[in-house]
Amino acid sequence: MIKRRIIDSFWNILTYLFSSVGIIVLLLIFIFVFSNGASTLSWKLITSDYNQTTYVLSYKDNYDGGNFEYKCKDDEYFSSYWGIAFTDTVNTEGVDSVIISYIDDHSPLLNGLLGVGNDNYHHLQVNQYVTTALLVGEEGNIISCPARKGAESMAAGFNRGVSIMTLNLVDGGGGIRGSLIATLYLILFTLILVLPLGIAAAIYLSIYAKDNWLTHLLKSLIDMSSGVPSIIFGLVGLLLFVPMFNALVGSEGYSILAGALTMTIMLLPIVISTTKEAIDVIPKKIISGSLALGASQTQTTFKIILPNAVPGILTSTLLAIGRIIGESAAIIFVMGTQVQDHVLPNRGGTTLATHIYNLMGLENPNYKLASAIAIVILMSVLILNILVKLIGYRLNKFGRKH
Amino acid sequence: MEKIFEIKNVNLYYGEKHALKDINLDIYKKKVTAFIGPSGCGKSTLLRCLDRMNDLIDNCKVEGSIKYNDKELNQYDTLTLRSNVGMVFQSPNPFPMSIFDNIAYGPRCHGIKNRKALEEIVISSLKKAALYDEVKDNLKGSALALSGGQQQRLCIARCIAMKPDVILMDEPTSALDPIATLKIEELINELKKDFTIVIVTHNMQQATRVSDYTAFFMLGEIIEYNTTNELFKNPHNKKTEDYITGRFG
Amino acid sequence: MKQTNLQTSAKRLNGKKISDMIWYRTFQIITFLCASVIIVIIAFILIKGLSPFFQTYTIDGNEYRVNLGEFLIGTTWFRHPNHYGIGYIIVNTIYCVLLCLVLAVPMAIFSALFITRIAPKPISKVLQLIIELLSSIPSIIFGLVGMGYITQGVKYVASWFGVQTAGGLSTLSVVLVLAFMIYPTITMLSITAINAVSKDIINGSLALGASKTQTNFKVVLGAAKNGIFAGIILGVGRALGEATAISLVSGNRGSGPTFSLFDTTNTLTTTILKGFQDTTGLDYDIRFSVGVVLILLIVAINIILNAVKRRVGAKL
Structure with missing residues (x-):
């Protein structure tokens, strides 16, 4: 007996050990992603461009100086001469920078800065980064204010200068707005394509198709494509859809539309099978009831079957969205890895997932930004999963699968 | 006659429900005792107390004393108890393994590894269960390929392989056809030479055919307990008489 | 009217x-x-x-056509000139997937057993949620964590053995990332399979005096093995097709094959992915050839595994 207990305990301990792996892995992922990304994640990140715009500006005239007043917050340094305040901050790459935190309404800098080399007046905005500034003092001396010296020294330097030779501004950078919009476009276009096609096929297979070898063949063929790895879909998309959209819409290469088509053929099996399950669950007697009342098959389909299959259709939609958000390999091939700030359906771009891939491929992989994006993806996936579960519990009128 | 089980003042509760009420009963060694009565009256519940299979059910509370060989049941280690008190279930439950492995399972779990020893055990158990002749050429075949009656005899053989003192049978023939039922009843008559048998049955005639003692249960109580002959010829309690004459079922 | x-x-x-x-x-x-x-x-x-x-391709004025035999058995993958050999890549791919199974399958089966048969109900529910969550995490995030944590870990472990690694990019990293990715898949299917084992059999085993642990390992797993195997087949499919996550941790080896855990490696999928941005002509087309080999490999392995499944199932 004791020997039995010892052996049993041994196996039990092994079981406990191996099971904790799952938790450990999840913890690893969350810790990494949150520790690196949480600090970077912000509303600004979500709404700014990825690529930075650099402005080189100047204020050529001598300025007599206003006597601006401003109550500085902590870390803010104010130049009363020009009516502008600076703050030390950390940019999206984690580098110490100086940012414009306040501009007085009467400050000459608000609309008075002229672009060097062109005739455009620049509208100065809060939250633009100053990388460096060269001012001219009263005696004609040059005052240099690089960002690395900090906001305090910059404000002091501004106070001594009467005109600005060059002011280097950087706007935006490290934002994921482009990727976010591209992802949403991709989801929209894919759903527009895959839902009607998938539901139509599910209806045919559940209701109209006769039980013969042809139907079995059709079902097998559709199932088979769910075993194909996504990278192959990427290759096919590259081969078929990219040239197709080149001809149709005039894009030169990658495009979101091609991506939508690729995701469509990838997601058809799952939409079809989930919808089919939802239709199969509807009791045959309800369908018979409708037909017995003289409704045509079409009327029955649209009035009885589809409305009752809505939970399944919703589920497949959510599953599809989840797959789209997470897909990377196929999209790289048809949408490219160039992050776009101005997203158009006939141009390529990155989705959130491929943006991460892009960041990892840089010389210095940007873990912080990638982790921030990962947080967005994880949260979306989590919410989608919860929604699927809720639909499963609440809306299933005809009995649950589990 | 020697008593192998002494059941005194046993009350059993499934949560709020009082399923067994003040049970007092003695089971005699190497005899066949039958529990009869209408559905849901506690027969199987009491049977499951005897090998502590009720321990596996949440919310089940047992009060009172059950002694096996003069020692309280809960003083026994469950693994030892169950190797001495075996159980055959209502619908046959062979493991998805070969016939040989099914029967060797119990002994293997208790440490017998020697190939020859296992073979001896398997063959003798199959013979005692009257199944050997039908399967001797195919011991490696799947147990699930046997007919219902054969599967039940396999389960009995599997039970016998543990060399228990007691075999508990919970309606063992209710899922079988009449011929298979007959075979099992003949088997029981043979087995009682070596084993104590307690059998729960829905079928009164089966009780008269195989058992030495019969207890009549109703709504969780024992209404009457006597030798089978006495109980069926001269029932002392009116309810017993009504049941065995078929006035209610 | x-x-x-x-x-x-x-x-x-x-x-x-x-x-x-x-x-x-x-x-x-x-x-x-x-x-x-x-x-x-x-x-x-x-x-x-x-x-x-x-088809013949003209590169730098020279004509090339890839020899099928050399392609299949070759041990190097170079662009200039035409030295495309996929043989070693196939070996590396199968090696990585095998190792990852060695890790993932025991973890998955034990976890499934724990969740369904051993853990108390509340813990079991929480664990199941965790596993479901894990299985829906996109692979790119596994790649991200792989590059961040796992490669560092491998680098550290390699230094114990005194071995140099290419910044942690190694076979071991690939194996670990793959194992973590397919572990939830196999676990979830095993949970379904174990839950489907009939209570009668479990009671039968307990009634014979077997302990809970013996019952779990001998009877429950035995009865669930078909479902568990189906989960393994699904996991293998996922591992073979994984591209982006592995390409971040594999190191992309130019020649091979290699069986050392700390060497860089590559797989069929990473080969298709690597350097994809600026390719033309032969280098571009050859990726499709790799794609063909990938599909054939997946089909072949599926057939083999399904045949094994039938034999294992039939032995009962």
């Missing part, structure tokens, strides 16, 4: 019949389209993938 009713009835009926016909045909055509997707995929990949072997 009656006649009008009949007439309108007839018209309506005809209208219904026509619309029925139209919809029927529409649905049917769409279904055929959906079913033809797989055929189109295979056809196009085959056509493009076979072209390096039957």
Whole structure:
């Protein structure tokens, strides 16, 4: 007996050990992603461009100086001469920078800065980064204010200068707005394509198709494509859809539309099978009831079957969205890895997932930004999963699968 | 006659429900005792107390004393108890393994590894269960390929392989056809030479055919307990008489 | 009165019949389209993938055509000039997947056993949620964490053995990332399989005096093995097809094969992915050939595994 207990305990301990792996892995992922990304994640990140715009500006005239007043917050340094305040901050790459935190309404800098080399007046905005500034003092001396010296020294330097030779501004950078919009476009276009096609096929297979070898063949063929790895879909998309959209819409290469088509053929099996399950669950007697009342098959389909299959259709939609958000390999091939700030359906771009891939491929992989994006993806996936579960519990009128 | 089980003042509760009420009963060694009565009256519940299979059910509370060989049941280690008190279930439950492995399972779990020893055990158990002749050429075949009656005899053989003192049978023939039922009843008559048998049955005639003692249960109580002959010829309690004459079922 | 009713009835009926016909045909055509997707995929990949072997390419003024034999057995993958050998990549791929199974399968089976048979209900529910969550995490995030944590870890461990690694990019990293990725898949299917084992058999084993642990390992796992194997097959499919996550931690080896855990490696999928941005001509087409080999490998392994599954299932 004791020997039995010892052996049993041994196996039990092994079981406990191996099971904790799952938790450990999840913890690893969350810790990494949150520790690196949480600090970077912000509303600004979500709404700014990825690529930075650099402005080189100047204020050529001598300025007599206003006597601006401003109550500085902590870390803010104010130049009363020009009516502008600076703050030390950390940019999206984690580098110490100086940012414009306040501009007085009467400050000459608000609309008075002229672009060097062109005739455009620049509208100065809060939250633009100053990388460096060269001012001219009263005696004609040059005052240099690089960002690395900090906001305090910059404000002091501004106070001594009467005109600005060059002011280097950087706007935006490290934002994921482009990727976010591209992802949403991709989801929209894919759903527009895959839902009607998938539901139509599910209806045919559940209701109209006769039980013969042809139907079995059709079902097998559709199932088979769910075993194909996504990278192959990427290759096919590259081969078929990219040239197709080149001809149709005039894009030169990658495009979101091609991506939508690729995701469509990838997601058809799952939409079809989930919808089919939802239709199969509807009791045959309800369908018979409708037909017995003289409704045509079409009327029955649209009035009885589809409305009752809505939970399944919703589920497949959510599953599809989840797959789209997470897909990377196929999209790289048809949408490219160039992050776009101005997203158009006939141009390529990155989705959130491929943006991460892009960041990892840089010389210095940007873990912080990638982790921030990962947080967005994880949260979306989590919410989608919860929604699927809720639909499963609440809306299933005809009995649950589990 | 020697008593192998002494059941005194046993009350059993499934949560709020009082399923067994003040049970007092003695089971005699190497005899066949039958529990009869209408559905849901506690027969199987009491049977499951005897090998502590009720321990596996949440919310089940047992009060009172059950002694096996003069020692309280809960003083026994469950693994030892169950190797001495075996159980055959209502619908046959062979493991998805070969016939040989099914029967060797119990002994293997208790440490017998020697190939020859296992073979001896398997063959003798199959013979005692009257199944050997039908399967001797195919011991490696799947147990699930046997007919219902054969599967039940396999389960009995599997039970016998543990060399228990007691075999508990919970309606063992209710899922079988009449011929298979007959075979099992003949088997029981043979087995009682070596084993104590307690059998729960829905079928009164089966009780008269195989058992030495019969207890009549109703709504969780024992209404009457006597030798089978006495109980069926001269029932002392009116309810017993009504049941065995078929006035209610 | 009656006649009008009949007439309108007839018209309506005809209208219904026509619309029925139209919809029927529409649905049917769409279904055929959906079913033809797989055929189109295979056809196009085959056509493009076979072209390096039957077509000559002009690179830098020289003509090249890839020799099929050298391609299949070759041990190097270079772009200039034409030194494309996929043999070693196939070996590396199978090696990585095998190792990852060695890790993932025991973890998954034990976890499934724990969740369904051993853990108390509340813990079991929480664990199951965790596993479900894990299985829906996109692979790119596994790649991200792989690059961040796992490569560092491997670098550290390698230094114990005194071995140099390419910044942690190694076979071991690939194996770990793959194992973590397919572990939830196998676990979830095993949980379903174990839950489906009939209570009768479990009670039968307990009634014979077997302990809970013995019952779990001998009877429950035995009865669930078909479902567990199906989970393994699914996991293998996922591992073979994984591209982006592995390409971040593999290091992309140019020659091989390699069996050392700390060497860089590559797989069929990373080969397709690598350097994809600026390729033309032969280098571009050859990726489709790799795609063909990948599909063939997946089909072959599926057939083998399914045959094994049938034999294991039949032995009962």
